[in-house]
Amino acid sequence: xxxxxxxxxxxIEELGKLPGVGPRTAERYAFFLLKRGPDQxxxxxxxxxxxxxxxxxxxxxxxxIEKGEIISNLYxxxxxxxxxxxxxxxxxDIAAIEKTGYYKGTYHVLGGVLSPIDxxxxxxxxxxxxxxxxxxxxVKEVIIATNPTIEGESTALYIQKLLAGKSVKITRxxxxxxxxxxxxxxxxxxxxxxxxxxxxF
Amino acid sequence: xxxxxxxxxxxIEELGKLPGVGPRTAERYAFFLLKRGPDQxxxxxxxxxxxxxxxxxxxxxxxxIEKGEIISNLYxxxxxxxxxxxxxxxxxDIAAIEKTGYYKGTYHVLGGVLSPIDxxxxxxxxxxxxxxxxxxxxVKEVIIATNPTIEGESTALYIQKLLAGKSVKITRxxxxxxxxxxxxxxxxxxxxxxxxxxxxF
Numbered sequence: 001x002x003x004x005x006x007x008x009x010x011x012i013e014e015l016g017k018l019p020g021v022g023p024r025t026a027e028r029y030a031f032f033l034l035k036r037g038p039d040q041x042x043x044x045x046x047x048x049x050x051x052x053x054x055x056x057x058x059x060x061x062x063x064x065i066e067k068g069e070i071i072s073n074l075y076x077x078x079x080x081x082x083x084x085x086x087x088x089x090x091x092x093d094i095a096a097i098e099k100t101g102y103y104k105g106t107y108h109v110l111g112g113v114l115s116p117i118d119x120x121x122x123x124x125x126x127x128x129x130x131x132x133x134x135x136x137x138x139v140k141e142v143i144i145a146t147n148p149t150i151e152g153e154s155t156a157l158y159i160q161k162l163l164a165g166k167s168v169k170i171t172r173x174x175x176x177x178x179x180x181x182x183x184x185x186x187x188x189x190x191x192x193x194x195x196x197x198x199x200x201f
Numbered sequence: 202x203x204x205x206x207x208x209x210x211x212x213i214e215e216l217g218k219l220p221g222v223g224p225r226t227a228e229r230y231a232f233f234l235l236k237r238g239p240d241q242x243x244x245x246x247x248x249x250x251x252x253x254x255x256x257x258x259x260x261x262x263x264x265x266i267e268k269g270e271i272i273s274n275l276y277x278x279x280x281x282x283x284x285x286x287x288x289x290x291x292x293x294d295i296a297a298i299e300k301t302g303y304y305k306g307t308y309h310v311l312g313g314v315l316s317p318i319d320x321x322x323x324x325x326x327x328x329x330x331x332x333x334x335x336x337x338x339x340v341k342e343v344i345i346a347t348n349p350t351i352e353g354e355s356t357a358l359y360i361q362k363l364l365a366g367k368s369v370k371i372t373r374x375x376x377x378x379x380x381x382x383x384x385x386x387x388x389x390x391x392x393x394x395x396x397x398x399x400x401x402f
Binding site for chain 2: 002003004005006007008010011012014015017018019020025027028029030031033034037038039042043044045047048049050051052053054055056064065066074079090091092093094104186
């Protein structure tokens with residue numbers, strides 16, 4: 001016998017497709033939304049509808065932009081150094097770097113990482129466009145800011161090799177102990193990198 | 202400078218209203234939905250729209266029913282013992298009890314628990330209707346199946362006192378060690394209840 005109405009089962013199933021959301025969490029979300037009035041649910045529903053109709057990708061940096069904008073603000077703004085490019089995996093990485101308030105260069109979103117298992121090779125990422133930008137904007141430094149994961153590291157290595165011949169400085173984000181970490185609990189890889197890349201005081 | 206398009210910021214804000222979802226998780230959900238095609242997002246959006254238009258409350262048991270159904274299947278089905286009523290806090294508790302496959306009585310959803318802080322008194326819960334059902338259906342046993350929390354327990358106590366004079370058996374779910382638990386790690390309250398309510402082998 002069906003215990004929950006099919007509209008609720010359906011919503012639970014849809015919410016269960018979100019990353020890291022199991023059936024229990026999906027039930028909790030669905031029930032929460034049911035308890036809220038139709039107003040709150042329709043504002044979520046409207047927000048969902050907008051993301052594909054109102055968001056576009058910048059053709060230069062592949063950052064997310066408002067549909068109708070021609071190019072990313074983080075590229076065209078006069079304060080932005082177009083000769084310095086940070087290469088990131090996805091647009092949320094830009095938001096994280098911007099929050100530091102420290103970086104004044106521009107960005108280039110790869111749109112993922114090399115992953116042979118998922119059939120993602122160099123052609124699936126915006127690497128060709130990066131090389132185009134380096135030439136066009138006379139880029140002096142490329143900061144490879146991929147995640148410190150296996151895929152991120154191998155993507156970084158691939159780009160580093162590809163750019164090796166060109167007259168552009170290639171750097172990557174420093175590795176070491178994160179702020180507030182406890183050396184006692186640091187993993188071996190992090191700790192060995194922190195030792196290898198130790199800095200003069 | 203705004204880093205993310207406003208449609209994405211908006212979706213992140215809406216998703217952040219879900220229970221237990223912080224800004225980071227909301228970002229992750231929003232970005233996941235952005236990466237999926239519009240099809241998957243519109244099926245979630247449609248599922249959201251349906252919950253308020255296609256779901257109703259059973260006027261007898263206050264369980265969730267399909268709009269158009271007159272009364273809950275779990276009440277009207279011939280195999281269901283109307284003289285046995287399990288009183289639960291909310292409709293998802295019904296789904297949990299049904300999954301056991303053990304219970305053949307009917308349900309009564311309170312729609313919450315007594316909580317003076319949130320201004321929820323007996324009149325906000327479906328207690329009056331429970332008393333009506335006891336009379337109407339000549340109920341023999343009421344199983345109080347509220348959660349073993351402070352609010353759940355005090356709601357259970359309130360109902361138990363209210364029904365004390367009537368010729369109806371009042372029971373509640375057994376307390377004790379959950380399956381697979383480790384006595385060493387059991388909390389004091391659970392363990393003392395397991396001792397108090399020990400059973401003959």
